[in-house]
Amino acid sequence: MTDTMEEKILIILKSVLGVEGIDFTVSQENCEQWDSLAQLNLVVELEDAFDITLEPEEIGEMKSFEVILRLVKEKVG
Amino acid sequence: MRYFVFRNNTVERFFPKEYSFSGYDDISLIPEEADGYVWFYQLPVKYDMEALCDEVRGYIQKLELVLSQVSSSKPFVVLTMDDGYSVPMTSGVVLLSAIADYNASIARAEQGRPNVKLLDIREFTRQFAASEVFDWKFWFISQMGMNPRLSKPFSEWFSHKLEQIALKRKKCLVLDLDNTLWGGVLGEDGVDGIKLGGDYPGKAYHLFQEALEELGKNGVILTVCSKNNESDVLEAWNKNPFMVLKKDHFAAWRINWTDKATNIRELADELNIGLDSFVFVDDNPVERELIRQALPRVEVPEFPDQPYELPIFVKSLVEKYFRVYSVTSEDKLKTEQYKANAQRTQSQREFVDFESFLRSLDIRLKIEPANEFTIPRIAQMTQKTNQFNLTTKRYTESDIRGFIETGWKIWTLSVADRFGDSGITGLVMLNGEEIDSLLLSCRILGKGIEVAFLKRILALLKGEGSKSVFAEYLPTAKNSQVKDFYERCGFICIDEQPNGSKRYSLDLKSADLEIADYYNITIK
Numbered sequence: 001m002t003d004t005m006e007e008k009i010l011i012i013l014k015s016v017l018g019v020e021g022i023d024f025t026v027s028q029e030n031c032e033q034w035d036s037l038a039q040l041n042l043v044v045e046l047e048d049a050f051d052i053t054l055e056p057e058e059i060g061e062m063k064s065f066e067v068i069l070r071l072v073k074e075k076v077g
Numbered sequence: 078m079r080y081f082v083f084r085n086n087t088v089e090r091f092f093p094k095e096y097s098f099s100g101y102d103d104i105s106l107i108p109e110e111a112d113g114y115v116w117f118y119q120l121p122v123k124y125d126m127e128a129l130c131d132e133v134r135g136y137i138q139k140l141e142l143v144l145s146q147v148s149s150s151k152p153f154v155v156l157t158m159d160d161g162y163s164v165p166m167t168s169g170v171v172l173l174s175a176i177a178d179y180n181a182s183i184a185r186a187e188q189g190r191p192n193v194k195l196l197d198i199r200e201f202t203r204q205f206a207a208s209e210v211f212d213w214k215f216w217f218i219s220q221m222g223m224n225p226r227l228s229k230p231f232s233e234w235f236s237h238k239l240e241q242i243a244l245k246r247k248k249c250l251v252l253d254l255d256n257t258l259w260g261g262v263l264g265e266d267g268v269d270g271i272k273l274g275g276d277y278p279g280k281a282y283h284l285f286q287e288a289l290e291e292l293g294k295n296g297v298i299l300t301v302c303s304k305n306n307e308s309d310v311l312e313a314w315n316k317n318p319f320m321v322l323k324k325d326h327f328a329a330w331r332i333n334w335t336d337k338a339t340n341i342r343e344l345a346d347e348l349n350i351g352l353d354s355f356v357f358v359d360d361n362p363v364e365r366e367l368i369r370q371a372l373p374r375v376e377v378p379e380f381p382d383q384p385y386e387l388p389i390f391v392k393s394l395v396e397k398y399f400r401v402y403s404v405t406s407e408d409k410l411k412t413e414q415y416k417a418n419a420q421r422t423q424s425q426r427e428f429v430d431f432e433s434f435l436r437s438l439d440i441r442l443k444i445e446p447a448n449e450f451t452i453p454r455i456a457q458m459t460q461k462t463n464q465f466n467l468t469t470k471r472y473t474e475s476d477i478r479g480f481i482e483t484g485w486k487i488w489t490l491s492v493a494d495r496f497g498d499s500g501i502t503g504l505v506m507l508n509g510e511e512i513d514s515l516l517l518s519c520r521i522l523g524k525g526i527e528v529a530f531l532k533r534i535l536a537l538l539k540g541e542g543s544k545s546v547f548a549e550y551l552p553t554a555k556n557s558q559v560k561d562f563y564e565r566c567g568f569i570c571i572d573e574q575p576n577g578s579k580r581y582s583l584d585l586k587s588a589d590l591e592i593a594d595y596y597n598i599t600i601k
Contacts, residue, residue: 036219037087037089037090040087040090040215040218040219040221040225041090041225043218043225044090044225044226044228048226055214056214056217056218059218
């Protein structure tokens with residue numbers, strides 16, 4: 001029942017970006033739905049889902065699934 | 078529903094996905110295809126108090142500019158401004174006052190424009206602590222004037238408010254009768270004495286009833302509250318030939334001598350509708366004032382002084398109470414249906430020739446002997462018809478009654494077609510074998526109706542045993558278009574005077590009385 005962190009993040013990405021067919025390789029570069037509005041929504045959803053706070057610098061770096069995963073891992077511990 | 082949002086900050090998260098958004102503080106583009114509009118301007122972030130207040134006050138003009146360009150039939154929801162973040166260096170009254178001015182201008186816009194609805198953001202934000210409403214991080218990274226975490230509760234609140242706004246469409250009209258749905262007082266003037274149909278002002282009341290009937294078709298419940306004898310009203314509904322709104326148009330009525338406040342309360346009970354869904358229409362300012370005071374939840378618009386202002390009144394009724402905001406998907410479907418019908422009509426209008434066109438009009442002629450109801454209209458037509466009038470003899474109602482008594486045959490002609498009913502628009506008066514008067518309203522000319530009418534009358538006479546018919550043309554300054562009319566109908570000119578007047582005769586036995594089959598003629 002409990003998704004892994006990776007799965008959770010992917011679900012959030014799918015929901016925010018509004019696309020089904022994405023995987024761990026998704027990034028701002030290869031997904032045109034990932035615009036600044038989506039970025040904002042990602043921040044809110046991630047902060048809410050993992051009970052973390054993302055700082056502006058981190059938000060600036062957060063351009064791919066990989067980075068999101070790393071950041072969330074760091075914050076959740 | 079695709080609304081367009083005018084905004085000065087990032088607010089996309091707060092609204093449904095299908096909404097579209099202006100540029101930031103950008104009123105240069107007003108998309109006409111939007112289903113409706115939202116104006117959501119938030120307090121800008123500035124410490125310079127004077128500049129901040131100027132900017133806020135500047136939004137007042139911007140809003141007005143946009144409102145003046147937007148169709149008044151589209152809903153326009155304006156959110157008020159709240160102070161989410163500021164730290165007053167003094168008492169804060171200067172900023173408070175600027176925000177208050179801005180919000181007051183929104184209230185004024187709502188008062189002055191039927192499509193504008195004020196939505197007070199504070200209704201929403203007061204549920205939260207100030208720190209929950211404004212988050213500086215999101216201001217800096219995304220220019221958000223409200224914490225994005227509030228987007229879910231906000232969307233719920235917003236959509237709930239939109240529903241409420243839609244429901245504010247009124248449901249029910251309570252209508253007076255005397256001098257409201259017709260001119261005059263039924264109890265005094267009688268069923269055929271009230272002014273309805275025919276010339277002004279009856280014409281204006283008739284059109285008013287048509288408008289109300291159309292409102293009824295669009296889902297508005299029609300009721301009557303009138304100080305009259307119910308039996309008189311039932312008789313008028315039944316018998317007056319110009320009545321549009323009759324017994325079956327009304328969901329309920331109170332026709333009695335009780336006060337109207339009591340009556341309207343009873344109507345609300347009977348129909349199980351709240352008083353705040355009622356609109357009361359009455360020409361009498363005393364009655365209006367009574368209801369305003371006794372039933373403050375009922376809407377009581379002013380009633381026009383002059384019958385010719387009734388169409389303006391209809392427009393304001395519709396815009397204020399019955400059309401605003403209710404662009405639902407059902408309504409859209411109706412629009413589609415209307416469009417489909419219109420297209421069908423369009424294609425029907427591609428005719429090969431004039432005859433097909435006439436046939437397509439579905440012209441129905443009703444020929445009726447004169448009766449008590451129609452005598453006034455007959456007399457009036459003899460007084461007023463100038464162009465298609467063969468002898469231009471002017472008669473009064475008592476003249477007409479006198480003729481009938483001495484055995485004249487008088488028939489009226491009513492014309493209806495696919496586009497509507499013109500009512501009584503022609504008549505013929507026969508004194509024995511002599512056509513004393515033959516006249517038609519210019520409204521119905523150009524379709525051969527005049528010939529069909531005359532021929533049908535001649536056929537009637539022939540059927541009754543007449544052998545011949547005589548007629549005259551008496552020229553005037555205005556009727557030269559009919560100087561050859563009788564010739565065209567097969568009459569022989571047996572005498573002509575230097576002044577242009579002519580005398581005719583027609584032998585009914587040999588006359589060509591054939592009428593084209595695209596006229597549907599009934600004789601009462």
